[in-house]
Amino acid sequence: MRIRVLGSSAGGGFPQWNCNCRNCSGVRGGTIRARPRTQSSIAVTAGPATAPRTNPLASERGWALVNASPDILYQLHQCPELQPARAVRDTAIAAIVLVDGQVDHTAGLLMLREAGRPWPLWCTDPVYADLMNTNPILRVLQHYCGTERRSMPTDGTPFVLDSIPNLSWQALCVTGKAAPYSAHRLAPVPGDNVALLIADAHSGGTALYAPGLATIDAPLWHAMQSASCVLVDGTFWTDEEILNAGVSAHRARDLGHLAQSGEGGMLEWLAQLPSTTRKILIHINNTNPILDEDSHERAELDHLGVEVAWDGMEICL
Ligand code: MLT
Ligand code: MN
Ligand code: ZN
Numbered sequence: 001m002r003i004r005v006l007g008s009s010a011g012g013g014f015p016q017w018n019c020n021c022r023n024c025s026g027v028r029g030g031t032i033r034a035r036p037r038t039q040s041s042i043a044v045t046a047g048p049a050t051a052p053r054t055n056p057l058a059s060e061r062g063w064a065l066v067n068a069s070p071d072i073l074y075q076l077h078q079c080p081e082l083q084p085a086r087a088v089r090d091t092a093i094a095a096i097v098l099v100d101g102q103v104d105h106t107a108g109l110l111m112l113r114e115a116g117r118p119w120p121l122w123c124t125d126p127v128y129a130d131l132m133n134t135n136p137i138l139r140v141l142q143h144y145c146g147t148e149r150r151s152m153p154t155d156g157t158p159f160v161l162d163s164i165p166n167l168s169w170q171a172l173c174v175t176g177k178a179a180p181y182s183a184h185r186l187a188p189v190p191g192d193n194v195a196l197l198i199a200d201a202h203s204g205g206t207a208l209y210a211p212g213l214a215t216i217d218a219p220l221w222h223a224m225q226s227a228s229c230v231l232v233d234g235t236f237w238t239d240e241e242i243l244n245a246g247v248s249a250h251r252a253r254d255l256g257h258l259a260q261s262g263e264g265g266m267l268e269w270l271a272q273l274p275s276t277t278r279k280i281l282i283h284i285n286n287t288n289p290i291l292d293e294d295s296h297e298r299a300e301l302d303h304l305g306v307e308v309a310w311d312g313m314e315i316c317l
Pocket of ligand 1: 010011012102103104105212255
């Protein structure tokens, strides 16, 4: 399978338009070594890891768009492979999958309204309810291309996406936060946030994608251990990061994110995975010091063999 990171940042992007934190002003002014990043999304396709780009068959690949970021139009522009140009109106995106109903993962659906047919849209029941009711994006889309909702099972039953027959998907409920507009923001329900385990039967590669998670429970840990690559919540380095930066009154955990450092943090978990597992942090908030490539936090990741996702990164499994 091939995974293309379309956007590696958390909501707000990097730099965030109104932010003058050390990272945002540093990347804007060129005073730190860091890459700008767009908001959270990946594209996934089956097939040989080494398919040459010039292979005409490559253009026949169907891709899953996992999360529809507010930056989707720019991200598509940066990834010509998602526009195979087989007809006057075309896209290589065959289906859309959502891990939650947060703005950074769903606002881009409105940008995809010119599609020639309803989008096959995979999401859980609570996410579907939020996008039909309190933030009725899907009702708005009915006036354009529309969506064909596919119910995402959360009991571990594998599912296969439309026109991408060679990948098998499993959703695992994770603790996190529904979007602020959700009817159950303060009383989370299973399915508000999921992790996705994606398997390519031909290559045997498996990826675990979980851009938002507050805790690692037994089923998630089991899935992480089984994966050849984990792309996991890289939002915050510390629990107090945005408090200390003076940009929020919240802690990481209040927003449904497990910080990387400290006792029980993400890095402690990643250190217990086999050395052969590829470990990648994704959905990185603009305040996170790991964005500064010369930071000691980044050096610590290098030392632990943990990568930081960047826009355009490709992972072949
Ligand atoms: C989150 O995951 O907490 C978000 O990035 C929130 C947002 O999109 O504003
Ligand atoms: Mn987010
Ligand atoms: Zn910032």
